[in-house]
Amino acid sequence: MNKEYLDLAIDYAKQAFDCNEVPIGAVIVKDNKVIGYGYNQKEKKQSVVEHAEIIAIRMAEQTLNNWRLNDCDIYVSLDPCPMCASAIKQARIKNVYSAVSNLDENNLKIITNIFTKDHTNPEVEFKTNLSVDKSKELLNKFFEKQRNN
Amino acid sequence: MNKEYLDLAIDYAKQAFDCNEVPIGAVIVKDNKVIGYGYNQKEKKQSVVEHAEIIAIRMAEQTLNNWRLNDCDIYVSLDPCPMCASAIKQARIKNVYSAVSNLDENNLKIITNIFTKDHTNPEVEFKTNLSVDKSKELLNKFFEKQRNN
Numbered sequence A, B: 001m002n003k004e005y006l007d008l009a010i011d012y013a014k015q016a017f018d019c020n021e022v023p024i025g026a027v028i029v030k031d032n033k034v035i036g037y038g039y040n041q042k043e044k045k046q047s048v049v050e051h052a053e054i055i056a057i058r059m060a061e062q063t064l065n066n067w068r069l070n071d072c073d074i075y076v077s078l079d080p081c082p083m084c085a086s087a088i089k090q091a092r093i094k095n096v097y098s099a100v101s102n103l104d105e106n107n108l109k110i111i112t113n114i115f116t117k118d119h120t121n122p123e124v125e126f127k128t129n130l131s132v133d134k135s136k137e138l139l140n141k142f143f144e145k146q147r148n149n
Helices: A003-018 A052-064 A082-090 A105-117 A132-148 B003-018 B052-064 B082-090 B105-117 B132-148
Strands: A025-030 A033-039 A072-076 A095-098 A125-127 B025-030 B033-039 B072-076 B095-098 B125-127
Touching: A003 A025, A003 A033, A003 A052, A003 A072, A003 A132, A025 A052, A033 A052, A052 A072, A052 A082, A082 A105, A082 B082, A105 A125, A105 B105, B003 B025, B003 B033, B003 B052, B003 B072, B003 B132, B025 B052, B033 B052, B052 B072, B052 B082, B082 B105, B105 B125
Parallel strands: A072 A095, A095 A125, B072 B095, B095 B125
Antiparallel strands: A025 A033, A025 A072, B025 B033, B025 B072
């Protein structure tokens, strides 16, 4: 785990914030090099698929010209949803480092089952709440702005 | 449920088969009109995201210029993976009609939790094994071809 990449994921989350999107960012790292990154663009692109993680995965796949993101880690500013968790698993990403957790009991169970109990792909290590304050502040600011509009 | 659309999803699966992709197809219907369709292109595009359902969802979103696929149904030639199930849920698709089930106990639990227990979006109705023979035959033919190569 390299805190710099977590900060970078939060920087991308800020780009989403500036576009009035829920501020979530993601960075994919292999051999200490960033090979993919993204921030949430659901509203701009009008697509549920355009989450930060999916955008970062597609970029990393293009960088490697391979859907197998072996020995890659993903840094995210917020825990992944089940869609992104399953994409991470299927892409064979090794570690998920998340700044802050927002999972309720059901979603935590879903994510855990996806990462550890589906044996068609290697197990994913998932660590969260690694940079709570910075990421939470951004999310709180976003939802406050939403309430005021 | 309209069997014609299930047959159409299987027709798209055949297109995947012809491209040496795992033969899976999907069709999205609103008001008795097809507004999105797709077939698996994971290998061609070298991306774990390029599942039939995701491609169909993106097309339907573009058709409606909206990520909210309210009152839409998706017809699939095989049960969705957790990534696609979560995308279906987040897109607010109403019904999933699947030709054949391939879910083990863990994945069935994940899918069920995604469709019914996450209350941030409306519940998704999921019916499977609606056209087992046709879809299974295609899948078996594909894996036989794989073994022979």
